[in-house]
Amino acid sequence: MRGYDVVVVGGGVVGLSAAWRAVRGGLSVAVVDPDPGAGASHAAAGMLAPVSEVTYTEEPLLRLGLASLERWPSFRDELQEESGVDIDYRAEGTLEVAYGPDDMAYLEDLAAFEETLGLPVERLTGRECRKLEPMLSPSVRGGLLAAGDAWVNPRLVMRALLAAFERAGGTLVRDRVTELVVDGDEARGVRLASGEERTADRVVIAAGSWSASLAPGLPVRPVKGQILRLRGPKDFLSRCVRGKVHGSPAYLVPRGDGEITLGATVEELGFDDRVTAGGVYELLRDARELVPGITELELAETTVGFRPGTPDNLPLIGPAVARGVIAATGHHRGGVLLAPVTAEAVTAFLTGGDVPDAVRSCDPERGLR
Numbered sequence: 001m002r003g004y005d006v007v008v009v010g011g012g013v014v015g016l017s018a019a020w021r022a023v024r025g026g027l028s029v030a031v032v033d034p035d036p037g038a039g040a041s042h043a044a045a046g047m048l049a050p051v052s053e054v055t056y057t058e059e060p061l062l063r064l065g066l067a068s069l070e071r072w073p074s075f076r077d078e079l080q081e082e083s084g085v086d087i088d089y090r091a092e093g094t095l096e097v098a099y100g101p102d103d104m105a106y107l108e109d110l111a112a113f114e115e116t117l118g119l120p121v122e123r124l125t126g127r128e129c130r131k132l133e134p135m136l137s138p139s140v141r142g143g144l145l146a147a148g149d150a151w152v153n154p155r156l157v158m159r160a161l162l163a164a165f166e167r168a169g170g171t172l173v174r175d176r177v178t179e180l181v182v183d184g185d186e187a188r189g190v191r192l193a194s195g196e197e198r199t200a201d202r203v204v205i206a207a208g209s210w211s212a213s214l215a216p217g218l219p220v221r222p223v224k225g226q227i228l229r230l231r232g233p234k235d236f237l238s239r240c241v242r243g244k245v246h247g248s249p250a251y252l253v254p255r256g257d258g259e260i261t262l263g264a265t266v267e268e269l270g271f272d273d274r275v276t277a278g279g280v281y282e283l284l285r286d287a288r289e290l291v292p293g294i295t296e297l298e299l300a301e302t303t304v305g306f307r308p309g310t311p312d313n314l315p316l317i318g319p320a321v322a323r324g325v326i327a328a329t330g331h332h333r334g335g336v337l338l339a340p341v342t343a344e345a346v347t348a349f350l351t352g353g354d355v356p357d358a359v360r361s362c363d364p365e366r367g368l369r
């Protein structure tokens with residue numbers, strides 16, 4: 001007798017989204033995590049911004065992000081309805097601004113690239129940017145408005161996912177997975193730190209940066225990010241503001257309760273979980289150039305998270321490692337954005353349904369390493 005149809009290793013935004021969708025698809029599902037939502041999902045800013053985060057060489061990632069952004073409104077509606085939790089979804093877009101002449105040149109290139117892809121962006125002068133966001137510095141030279149971008153509060157999303165998953169009949173096991181149990185070339189379940197085994201027909205690996213410790217064949221590494229939470233008046237900013245200050249990127253994400261999430265460093269330092277003076281200094285220095293008034297706000301929290309990076313920045317979604325194992329990891333900077341399309345794909349892999357086209361580029365066996 002198998003214990004569950006599916007065991008999901010990892011209760012972050014990706015694992016729980018997939019688990020919730022799979023339970024709703026009629027499968028019996030257990031999620032194993034000692035502290036669900038305490039990993040990268042706890043640090044995340046929650047930007048649903050495929051357009052603003054686009055990089056020239058990453059068109060498959062852009063397509064994946066757009067496919068997921070399109071799914072967010074119905075994902076939100078069902079999640080809020082089934083959990084009773086408001087996830088603070090906002091859709092006023094992203095204003096990407098430039099500080100120096102080099103930053104302005106970057107913005108021009110980005111706008112031209114986005115236009116070739118048919119993406120909706122609006123070029124704005126510095127004055128027009130300040131009209132939209134009066135807290136912006138007089139030094140801001142110009143900007144791009146990505147009106148289609150949205151954002152959520154990832155901590156509320158986690159609260160909602162936990163409630164929706166358990167209400168739908170899912171099982172949460174608060175323990176740590178020490179290893180996959182594999183019989184021949186087929187997964188049979190997982191072993192826990194408590195010594196217990198949980199058996200299942202399928203195992204989904206959604207352990208973020210820790211995925212490679214369970215399945216060494218998965219090329220996932222931790223990419224450290226330091227991120228700050230400031231507290232201020234509710235109308236301080238009305239949309240996400242991103243910017244480059246002499247090439248160095250910063251973003252500010254406003255919440256309904258007056259919190260501003262300010263991020264983020266990108267550091268290749270393994271699992272170094274220290275908040276550093278230099279990291280905090282650089283974030284505040286760059287953000288102050290864009291929005292001088294942030295120095296008046298309360299510094300409410302400093303957090304370190306580990307983005308699960310992959311060699312080509314695309315996630316790993318699909319069969320991998322052994323028969324019966326499905327990877328849903330490596331979402332790097334986009335776990336919150338990519339959760340709906342990943343959840344749909346994982347459910348399709350589990351049930352034999354149609355995998356969204358945009359996920360085809362994420363085959364874990366695509367010859368990385």
Ligand code: GLY
Binds near residue numbers: 047263264332333
């Ligand atoms: N997606 C935002 C970050 O990784 O900092």
